[in-house]
Amino acid sequence: MGHGNLKMKKNNSDARTLGEKAKAAKPPEWIDTIKQGDCIELMSEIPDQCIDLIVTDPPFAIDFKATRHNYNRKGSRVLQGYNEIEGRDYLAFTLDWLSAATRVLKESGSMYIFSGWNHLKDLLIAIDLCELTTVNHLIWKYQFGVVTKRKYVTSHYHCLFLCKNDKKRQFYPYFRFDKDAKTENGGSAHYRDKEDVWEIKREYWQGAVKTPTKLPAALIEKILDYSSQKGDIVLDPFLGSGQVAVVSKMKERHYIGFEIVPAYYEFARDRLASGKYLIQKTETEEEPGLNLFCEEA
Numbered sequence: 001m002g003h004g005n006l007k008m009k010k011n012n013s014d015a016r017t018l019g020e021k022a023k024a025a026k027p028p029e030w031i032d033t034i035k036q037g038d039c040i041e042l043m044s045e046i047p048d049q050c051i052d053l054i055v056t057d058p059p060f061a062i063d064f065k066a067t068r069h070n071y072n073r074k075g076s077r078v079l080q081g082y083n084e085i086e087g088r089d090y091l092a093f094t095l096d097w098l099s100a101a102t103r104v105l106k107e108s109g110s111m112y113i114f115s116g117w118n119h120l121k122d123l124l125i126a127i128d129l130c131e132l133t134t135v136n137h138l139i140w141k142y143q144f145g146v147v148t149k150r151k152y153v154t155s156h157y158h159c160l161f162l163c164k165n166d167k168k169r170q171f172y173p174y175f176r177f178d179k180d181a182k183t184e185n186g187g188s189a190h191y192r193d194k195e196d197v198w199e200i201k202r203e204y205w206q207g208a209v210k211t212p213t214k215l216p217a218a219l220i221e222k223i224l225d226y227s228s229q230k231g232d233i234v235l236d237p238f239l240g241s242g243q244v245a246v247v248s249k250m251k252e253r254h255y256i257g258f259e260i261v262p263a264y265y266e267f268a269r270d271r272l273a274s275g276k277y278l279i280q281k282t283e284t285e286e287e288p289g290l291n292l293f294c295e296e297a
Contacts, residue, residue, distance in 0.1 A: 030045070030046065030256070031233055031254040031255070031256055032249075032254050032255060032256075033256060033257075034239055034242065034245060034255075034256070034257035034258070034259065034265065034268055034269060034272065035257075035258050035259075035265075036258075036259055036260070036262055036265035036266075037258060037260060038258075038260055039097055039100070039237035039238060039258040039260065040096050040097050040100050042237075042258045043097075043100040043101065043103075043104055043237060043258070044100065046104045046235075046256070047104070048103055048104065049103075049104065049105065049106045049107060050104060050106065050233065051101075051104045051105050051106060051109055051233050051234075051235045051256070052106055052108070052109050052110075052170075052228055052232035052233050052234065053109055053110055053111070053112075053223075053224070053227050053228045053232060053233070053234045053235070053253075054101055054105060054109070054110075054111040054112070054113075054234070054235045054236070054237070055111075055112045055220060055223055055224075055234060055235075055236055055244045056101075056111075056112070056113055056114070056235075056236050056237050056238050056244070057113075057114040057215055057238060057240065058094070058097065058113070058114075058115075058237070058238045059238070090119045090122045091119075091122040091125060091126065094119075094122050094123055094126040095125075095126040095129060095130070097237055098113075098123075098126045098127070098130050098132075099130055100237075101235070101237060102130045102131075102132060102164065104235065105164055106164075107164055107165040107168045108165070108168045108169060108170050109163065109164065109169070109170070110135070110161065110162065110163050110169055110170070110171075110227040110228075111132070111160075111161075111162040111163065112138075112159055112160070112161055112162070112223050112227070113159065113160045113162065114140070114157050114158070114159050114215065115157065115158045115159070115160065116154075116157060116158070117154070117158065120158055123160065124160075127160065127162060131164075132162045132163065132164060133162060133163050133164070133165075133166045134160060134161070134162055135161045135162060135163055135166065135169070136160075136161040136196050137158065137159075137160060137161075137196070138158070138159040138160075138161055138196050138197075138198060139156050139157075139158065139159070139196065139197045139198065140156060140157045140158075140159055140198050140200060140219060141155060141156045141197055141198065141199045141200075142155055142156065142157070142199075142200070142201065142202045143155075143201045143202060144202070159198075161227075170227065170228075170229075171226060171227060172225065172226055172227070172229065173190065173194065173226070174190055175225050175226065176190065176193055176222070176225050176226070177189040177190035177193055178190070193222075194226075198219065198222065200216055200218050200219045200222075201216065201218075202216055203216045203217065214240060214241045214243050215243050215244070217243065217246075217247050217250075217277075220243060220244055220247040220248075221247055221250075221251065224247065224248065224251050224253060225251075228251075228253055230251070230252040230253065231252070231253070231254065232253050232254065233253070233254045233255075233256065234248040234253045234254065234255050234256070235255075235256045235257070236255070236256075236257045236258075237257075237258050238258070238259070239257035239258055239259040239264070239265070239268050240259060240264055240268070241264065241267060241268055241271070242257065242259075242267065242268025242269070242271045242272060244257065245257045245268065245272060246268075246271055246272060246277065249272065
């Protein structure tokens with residue numbers, strides 16, 4: 001199911017040219033920023049219908065323990081402060097932030113929300129109450145789950161692909177692969193890439209500072225490719241390590257992010273300011289982090 005055999009398009013489609021030119025004007029001051037605080041309060045500062053794409057991974061309300069041995073992590077490298085939600089409060093919490101996110105999303109925009117299975121029903125109820133349309137119910141299959149004895153191993157997350165107006169929603173089906181592109185086995189490359197089960201490996205940030213949960217860059221990049229173009233504004237209300245903002249910046253999108261945990265916010269801010277994808281626990285001048293945003297010589 002993996003997509004390692006597929007050869008991505010090297011030349012960007014000309015279909016986005018007009019949209020990119022329209023976004024060439026000086027952007028407002030509130031974009032390309034991240035803020036520390038409650039996302040519901042901070043979203044109130046954003047104008048109505050100004051966001052092109054929302055990608056977010058909110059708390060799952062599962063009493064998550066980030067440093068337990070199951071995750072094979074050194075506690076000294078995992079930033080503390082993960083802010084969990086009580087299960088009994090999850091529907092009200094989800095409805096509050098999703099209502100705010102719906103207000104700021106454009107009619108032509110899309111939203112991708114990651115979720116575990118435990119409180120998926122609450123998310124689905126909130127989606128209906130916010131009158132959002134579910135375009136796809138995607139599955140992200142990752143390469144490991146926590147070992148179990150009396151039940152099956154959970155090794156996937158749900159991802160709800162949503163919109164406000166399905167007729168106006170933007171989608172770029174052939175940006176990653178040409179319509180006639182083939183896999184090594186002779187199948188349709190774009191068909192395979194658009195199947196609704198995505199097998200993408202988790203990232204191991206060996207020796208680097210990390211937050212307890214993070215989405216792999218390849219996953220975010222795929223969403224950006226299909227549901228946005230250069231110059232679009234991408235919002236993540238639950239920024240965590242800053243992955244959505246970092247990858248959006250790499251892909252020449254504008255970003256906005258909110259994070260309630262001070263340590264996570266500072267980590268995301270440092271990643272964006274330094275241009276480093278990984279920040280080592282102890283850095284030296286001889287071992288600089290990878291600079292993501294500098295131009296090639």
